[in-house]
Amino acid sequence: MCYESHKKAPETLVNVSGQVYNTRMTNELVSSKYTFACDPDECDCLIEVTSSDGFGFPSGVVEITCPCGRKPTLLSVQNATIQPTNERNTMETETQTPTVPESYNANLLVTYKVIRGYADAEYATDKVASIEWSLHNGRESQKRVSQLLGNVEAVKEIILEAYADSSDQETLQAIAEALGIELINEVQFTASIEVSGTYSYNILDGESLDDLEELVSESLYADSNNGNICIDDTEVCNVRES
Numbered sequence: 001m002c003y004e005s006h007k008k009a010p011e012t013l014v015n016v017s018g019q020v021y022n023t024r025m026t027n028e029l030v031s032s033k034y035t036f037a038c039d040p041d042e043c044d045c046l047i048e049v050t051s052s053d054g055f056g057f058p059s060g061v062v063e064i065t066c067p068c069g070r071k072p073t074l075l076s077v078q079n080a081t082i083q084p085t086n087e088r089n090t091m092e093t094e095t096q097t098p099t100v101p102e103s104y105n106a107n108l109l110v111t112y113k114v115i116r117g118y119a120d121a122e123y124a125t126d127k128v129a130s131i132e133w134s135l136h137n138g139r140e141s142q143k144r145v146s147q148l149l150g151n152v153e154a155v156k157e158i159i160l161e162a163y164a165d166s167s168d169q170e171t172l173q174a175i176a177e178a179l180g181i182e183l184i185n186e187v188q189f190t191a192s193i194e195v196s197g198t199y200s201y202n203i204l205d206g207e208s209l210d211d212l213e214e215l216v217s218e219s220l221y222a223d224s225n226n227g228n229i230c231i232d233d234t235e236v237c238n239v240r241e242s
């Protein structure tokens with residue numbers, strides 16, 4: 001959400017926290033940095049968004065969507081500046097040392113809740129540094145699990161495609177069993193069924209053959225007694241008088 005201007009900015013006086021900046025002299029865009037935190041029990045994601053004033057959140061609305069799909073909580077809003085593109089590219093080539101907040105204490109003891117599925121939660125106390133490493137290792141593990149699941153899915157597709165023509169189906173079965181893959185292939189199908197019957201109506205009641213297609217559609221339906229076949233949709237068409 002960072003806004004970059006490639007044109008020479010007009011001279012404008014901007015007041016930020018009681019300080020006045022000349023945008024032509026500083027050649028920087030006044031902006032705000034928003035810090036969000038997602039559900040610590042489910043996602044525990046920290047998100048920072050820097051938005052130039054006038055090109056950020058709509059009036060009265062300060063919210064984003066986390067990659068996990070939840071709405072994270074806004075923690076803080078700080079004044080910030082967006083540097084010009086040429087200066088930013090120069091800084092990106094240099095090694096930057098992160099700024100450590102003055103109140104940060106890696107040895108601070110923190111009590112937190114340990115969730116163990118549906119069992120009763122436990123409360124543990126540990127140093128901030130240890131918790132940081134646990135969170136880091138957890139995120140890395142999640143990335144690795146996602147990657148491995150993707151690899152297993154790719155192996156499944158390879159086995160399903162090669163199984164019928166393979167001369168060593170036993171080996172393919174062993175690989176699938178080792179990876180917990182069910183060799184089930186899904187095929188979409190369309191089938192037609194010809195149905196004939198008799199429709200009786202009383203001409204004195206105002207009924208006619210014009211209602212035949214609607215009556216047949218309301219009366220007929222398709223179902224399956226085979227657990228491997230699922231009927232998703234049915235349509236009655238081409239209803240005609242014999």
